[in-house]
Amino acid sequence: DTGVSQDPRHKITKRGQNVTFRCDPISEHNRLYWYRQTLGQGPEFLTYFQNEAQLEKSRLLSDRFSAERPKGSFSTLEIQRTEQGDSAMYLCASSDQGLQPQHFGDGTRLSIL
Amino acid sequence: RKEVEQDPGPFNVPEGATVAFNCTYSNSASQSFFWYRQDCRKEPKLLMSVYSSGNEDGRFTAQLNRASQYISLLIRDSKLSDSATYLCVVAFRGRDDKIIFGKGTRLHILP
Numbered sequence: 001d002t003g004v005s006q007d008p009r010h011k012i013t014k015r016g017q018n019v020t021f022r023c024d025p026i027s028e029h030n031r032l033y034w035y036r037q038t039l040g041q042g043p044e045f046l047t048y049f050q051n052e053a054q055l056e057k058s059r060l061l062s063d064r065f066s067a068e069r070p071k072g073s074f075s076t077l078e079i080q081r082t083e084q085g086d087s088a089m090y091l092c093a094s095s096d097q098g099l100q101p102q103h104f105g106d107g108t109r110l111s112i113l
Numbered sequence: 114r115k116e117v118e119q120d121p122g123p124f125n126v127p128e129g130a131t132v133a134f135n136c137t138y139s140n141s142a143s144q145s146f147f148w149y150r151q152d153c154r155k156e157p158k159l160l161m162s163v164y165s166s167g168n169e170d171g172r173f174t175a176q177l178n179r180a181s182q183y184i185s186l187l188i189r190d191s192k193l194s195d196s197a198t199y200l201c202v203v204a205f206r207g208r209d210d211k212i213i214f215g216k217g218t219r220l221h222i223l224p
Contacts, residue, residue, distance in 0.1 A: 033212070035214075040121075040216070041216050041217075042200050042214035042215050042216040042217050043157065043200075043214045044214070045211075045212065045213070045214075048209075048210075055209045055210075056209040056210075056211075091156060091157075098204075098206065098210040099144060099145040099204040099205075099206065099210060099212070100145075101147055101159045101162060102159070102212070103159070104156040104157050104158070105156060106155075106156050107156050
């Protein structure tokens, strides 16, 4: 399977814990995006990378959130000191060029107890 | 005005009918437009790109109206399997590229 893969599929954790998600994009794609989606809403942009460079971060991305793509391949999204409001689906997408269609992974569903 | 706006629906449409959705966008510099489909608890999947001259893919037709800043999606001869949420996506180049998703329009095809 050469699509975008995300791990884990589901994460349940207690408020205050740290969580880390991983995304493996389609191998030839140099753009990688992170989104958050809650019920009844469209995906909300969090951040994106061009190769290993993080080019933009949304205002939604508080200081508790950090993302990396150290070698320009897979990416990680970490949330520190999780809060109830962090419960959502976290989607990763990749694309070939800047404004090309994006291919999404299955997402990681985060539930904060 | 929101950057990308869609009627949330739901649209309840009998099987075989034709249904159309619009999506308006606020940034006149927007350059790329897409329709995605998202099934319940699944990831969005690209349905079709939207080209300036309009384009068709089987039962689906997408159109762009730059003057009025909206895109549309028309589904003919709707099938039960078309039931999903349809997301409008608008992209434009600025200091950094921006890709904005609408909240989606829910479609229910009724047997």
